[in-house]
Amino acid sequence: MRARVLGYGKAFWVAGWACLASTVWAESAVVITRPGLVPEARLNPADTAWMLTATALVLLMTLPGLALFYAGMVRRKNVINTMASVLAVAALVSLLWLGLGYSLAFTPGTPWLGTLARAGFAGMDYVKDGAQVAVSHLAPQVPESVFAMFQLTFAVITPALIVGALVERMRFSALLWFAGLWSLLVYAPVAHWAWEPGGWMAQLGTLDFAGGTVVHINAGAAGLVCAYVLGPRQGYGREPFEPYSLALTMVGTGLLWVGWFGFNAGSALAADGRAGLAMLVTHLAACAGALTWMLGEWVRRRRPSLLGLCSGVVAGLVAITPASGYVTPASAVLIGAVAGLACYWGATGLKRLLRADDSLDVFGVHGIGGLVGCLMTGLLANPAVGGAKGQLVVQALGAVAVLGYSLVMTWVVLGLTRVLVGLRVDVASEQGGLDVAQHREHLGA
């Protein structure tokens, strides 16, 4: 994060130089420490254009990338429910984020939480007549509306990832309560810890370029708790749960892969060389993850599977996420390769040890991949790339803190949800499928 802040500083100077050509030097030299209005001429058009693009790419990861990825892996009778879950979570969390979450996460406050200064859609101002625009202190060269929207896409995908652990047995209403509460009580504080310069993890020097800890360890831990609290699906471990269509999963994987370029390269918050390198290392890690998962499966099961390849891609992408602004291409290949094997174990051997029906292996892929990425960032971060040297102990501390907080708070949020609406559908609804039971819809012939 420290290097990420340095990245913002660099972007700020880029904005400053652009400003010099069109406005007064003295104005551009003012350091912004909290959100506020600035002359529009101080924005960097290239950075703004890239951030708009990256935002669209990251939203594409959820809608329809993740929806397809998950829908392909559930049974036919639960495909619509799975897609509806991802879509509804995206819509709900978007409103909650701009209404409250963004302010709690990205305004200066305590090391633990921001303030309400940007709550209720406040501060996204654009005043055409005076050529004034609101900017965040974290990205003063782009409009705050763009920065908040970019961060929104991260806030959306994190609870949407958890859907994979609880599909095929959770009430739809319970999911909405859970996702809304979790977004505000778990995601927003953790994002503040790691990404707001005053957050305790940022102060400590924990490196998380694009969300290995905030998004993936957080979602993975939450998924594991959901799997334990909800309990296994009817017939789990006795009957084969055949995936509806691995073709959909493959299409979803492709969309996630492309969208991840926005996720990681967009986290540079600038259209610069660091963003370019982040995109390159993202691609390399995905490829390495796919190949090592494939090899692992080939050796263990004697055949490589399409689902294994797709899972390896995601494993590599997850693991490079925290490291993408800090490592060289060679390190990225190593991170992806280790993640492919580690997540294969996470989704098979570890899953059997944990005895949790984590339906689509959210913990095995995102939790384990996030941990691998977080720790390897501590080992491989190159100061020449990101301006920061990795510290393994600091990285481990950040990972354990987020893991622990997410485990406990997810359990609390699920408890609240259980009291409000109950968690599971009844046995008959589960056996008949949630598409009909929860939505009165079913797939065509």
Place this chain on the structure above:
Amino acid sequence: MLASEKLAIAAHLHVLLRRKAGRVTDTEWMAINADYAAEMVRVARSAAQEGAHADLAEWADKLEQAWNPRPAAAVSAREQALARVGLRAAAPASPPDPEAPRYIGGLR
């Protein structure tokens, strides 16, 4: 044969019967009740004959074999010869059987 292996074969047959004969069976019961398993073997063979489903017949054989392991006399001459010279016929490798049914207790 391990109970889990028997269950895996029963699960595979369950899927095939549902897909190819429209017959829904109880996987778990098939793996623990010999009479029910025998009846399902009969049903599977009958359906295999009617619909020319070779794989259904093959998995019915596997379930029958799981319940009634081959007697020593039925072991092939080649296997007996290998055993005599201290070699074993190709034993099941340590990796999971690639023909075992998938998606039981996990997707990957």
